[in-house]
Amino acid sequence: MYLFKRSNDLKKHLDLVRKSNKSIGFVPTMGALHSGHLSLIQAAKKENDVVICSIFINPTQFNDPKDFEKYPITIEEDIKKLNDASTDILFLPSVEEMYPEGLSANETYDFGELETILEGKFRPGHFQGVGRIVHKLLDIVQPHKLFMGQKDLQQCLIIRKLLIITNSPVELVVCPTMRESSGLAMSSRNERLSPAARKKAVAIYQELEKIQQEFSKGLYFLEAAREAADNLKKQGFEPEYVDVLILDNGDLRHISEPPGNNTVVVAVAAWLDGIRLIDNMILQGAL
Numbered sequence: 001m002y003l004f005k006r007s008n009d010l011k012k013h014l015d016l017v018r019k020s021n022k023s024i025g026f027v028p029t030m031g032a033l034h035s036g037h038l039s040l041i042q043a044a045k046k047e048n049d050v051v052i053c054s055i056f057i058n059p060t061q062f063n064d065p066k067d068f069e070k071y072p073i074t075i076e077e078d079i080k081k082l083n084d085a086s087t088d089i090l091f092l093p094s095v096e097e098m099y100p101e102g103l104s105a106n107e108t109y110d111f112g113e114l115e116t117i118l119e120g121k122f123r124p125g126h127f128q129g130v131g132r133i134v135h136k137l138l139d140i141v142q143p144h145k146l147f148m149g150q151k152d153l154q155q156c157l158i159i160r161k162l163l164i165i166t167n168s169p170v171e172l173v174v175c176p177t178m179r180e181s182s183g184l185a186m187s188s189r190n191e192r193l194s195p196a197a198r199k200k201a202v203a204i205y206q207e208l209e210k211i212q213q214e215f216s217k218g219l220y221f222l223e224a225a226r227e228a229a230d231n232l233k234k235q236g237f238e239p240e241y242v243d244v245l246i247l248d249n250g251d252l253r254h255i256s257e258p259p260g261n262n263t264v265v266v267a268v269a270a271w272l273d274g275i276r277l278i279d280n281m282i283l284q285g286a287l
């Protein structure tokens with residue numbers, strides 16, 4: 001695996017790759033890699049000749065400084081996992097390399113209402129930071145395809161908008177959420193849970209499944225979503241939202257009428273043990 005820390009060196013290498021008519025698949029990450037990330041690498045390998053992964057803990061997307069300070073770093077293990085997965089290139093830039101202009105915001109993207117709900121509501125500024133770094137990474141890598149996980153569903157929709165806003169030819173491929181055998185969505189932040197909390201965290205998935213069951217019966221899924229928040233509270237979680245939404249022309253809207261044939265999703269964010277966990281399920285349709 002090639003390792004690049006400087007964007008100019010990486011760009012030169014990728015120019016040669018493109019000249020030899022090879023397709024490039026890109027998997028951006030913040031490291032602390034788990035099987036969810038590796039599933040994105042596998043998907044990228046299937047669809048491209050060359051696969052590049054980036055590891056960069058992006059300061060501008062953290063609205064909570066404590067979350068940034070505590071974000072897990074396991075770079076040695078990450079390199080081994082990427083090598084074992086036959087990743088072709090790792091891009092490991094520094095903050096100075098990615099933000100020579102400094103961290104304060106100098107560009108704002110108009111993501112519309114999508115930025116004001118769910119993660120956008122509870123993590124102010126988060127998606128501007130995500131947009132800023134993904135825009136920069138795409139300018140450097142210029143991949144044919146970009147692979148991201150459904151676990152961060154709203155992020156996928158934001159990036160879809162970013163690609164439109166920036167007139168990018170890149171194709172976004174959304175990959176399914178990898179789960180532990182318990183059902184818990186894999187996440188780097190799970191590493192910060194105590195063993196007891198990690199067991200308890202499965203309740204998020206269980207509540208999502210209950211809502212799915214109610215939805216397939218067609219009746220009381222909104223009540224089930226409200227009950228889910230109560231059930232999580234009773235078990236010691238602090239839920240921020242359990243919301244059912246429809247996908248409407250690239251945006252998510254809270255359900256106010258029967259969903260018809262629209263894609264319907266349920267999304268959850270809840271704190272447990274000082275760790276913020278998110279998950280979601282598609283109840284109908286596709287992203």
Ligand SMILES: Nc1ncnc2c1ncn2[C@@H]1O[C@H](COP(=O)(O)OP(=O)(O)OP(=O)(O)O)[C@@H](O)[C@H]1O
Pocket residue numbers: 028029030031035036037039040147148149150151152175176177178179185186187188189190
């Ligand atoms: N369980 C998963 N299954 C599939 N893809 C995933 C999973 N978890 C994360 N990803 C995807 O991996 C990419 C990098 O995500 P990131 O490095 O933030 O990992 P993470 O596990 O989501 O960490 P966090 O604790 O910040 O949620 C994103 O596109 C994300 O959606």
Ligand SMILES: CC(C)(CO)[C@@H](O)C(=O)[O-]
Pocket residue numbers: 028029030056058061130133134152155
């Ligand atoms: C897309 C991303 C790598 C941007 O920093 C990050 O938000 C993530 O890991 O999901």
Ligand code: BAL
Pocket residue numbers: 061062152155
């Ligand atoms: N996994 C999305 C990136 C973040 O939580 O900041």
